[in-house]
Amino acid sequence: MNEGVEWALHSCLNLAWIGEDRAVTAARLAAYHALPTAYLNKQLQALARAGIVTSTPGPKGGFRLARPLERITLMDVVTAIEGPDEAFRCAEIRKQGPGETPHTGHELPCAFAESMAKAELAWRRELAACTLADVRKRAEKRAPGARDTLRRWFENS
């Protein structure tokens, strides 16, 4: 899986902690975790295309959350970064070569693909059931000072 997913998740949480009142540039978000600025910018663009964050150009511009964390799921972020394609894409090799399935088995979906899709659906269901607000709650319980440290750093930057 693309590692940009982790960057995007933490960036969303950071944006929420900073507050929705002001936009944050990709450079500052990147600096906070020592990430390559331009590449994180690329991921944030993907989030913007997905409607998870909004981007404003010009001075005092940057990114901010498009909606509260309660309405953003892990699935949203993963889909925004990874794309909508399924991980297991059936190439239908059973239809190639002499082994092409006979007796009207072509139209019906491949039994393997079906089971893999079912498993992937369970994965997506879990991701869709977990909002970033849930994660924020757990993170604040574990590292109580993280939020304040972050706000202080972004104000003094």
Place this chain on the structure above:
Amino acid sequence: MNEGVEWALHSCLNLAWIGEDRAVTAARLAAYHALPTAYLNKQLQALARAGIVTSTPGPKGGFRLARPLERITLMDVVTAIEGPDEAFRCAEIRKQGPGETPHTGHELPCAFAESMAKAELAWRRELAACTLADVRKRAEKRAPGARDTLRRWFENS
């Protein structure tokens, strides 16, 4: 996801349909679906290392199933081909740069990683619950002639 997974799954099913009495070479398995022989051989080697199939060299050699399909799950095959690593590997970026989580939040696992791992566990659970025998049953119901066609082709090859 690696496309070799699909090849391995179909090859296992084909081996089961052919019968356990004789070994089948990678070349014939590949020819049946018009796949590159050497590369499929590589995937079969991975299955052999995982103990899913056994390989015998020399004339009349080849691959055969190490155990019946009832005891082979989708998870086994996926792990054999893809490796045991999780798809989402947390790089712990929260510990980098000025944003390193303070107040003893380091030892506890990342909340994001935890949720992602939970979702992935659901995926693995589904894969582990589905045996290749289940898939075979469904495939035979959809394409009743597939098994006989396959056996005929492999006998006349």
Place this chain on the structure above:
DNA sequence: GCCCAGTTACTCGGATACCACTTGTCCGAGTCACCGTGG
């Protein structure tokens, strides 16, 4: 006829290139803030 050793051909197995995609970087279009000027 039976046994055995040598040869042979066939198999897997790992070492070796090729290619696509992820990762990483750069510069330009657009935009808002700021500043100086005029009323």
Place this chain on the structure above:
DNA sequence: CCACGGTGACTCGGACAAGTGGTATCCGAGTAACTGGGC
């Protein structure tokens, strides 16, 4: 003092390279079957 136009700098956004892992291939080590000869 206030309004306004011009300038400037800062932002995102997409186009452009580099590195890594998946994809594909080849050749060698090893083995079991086959063949021919000897008993």
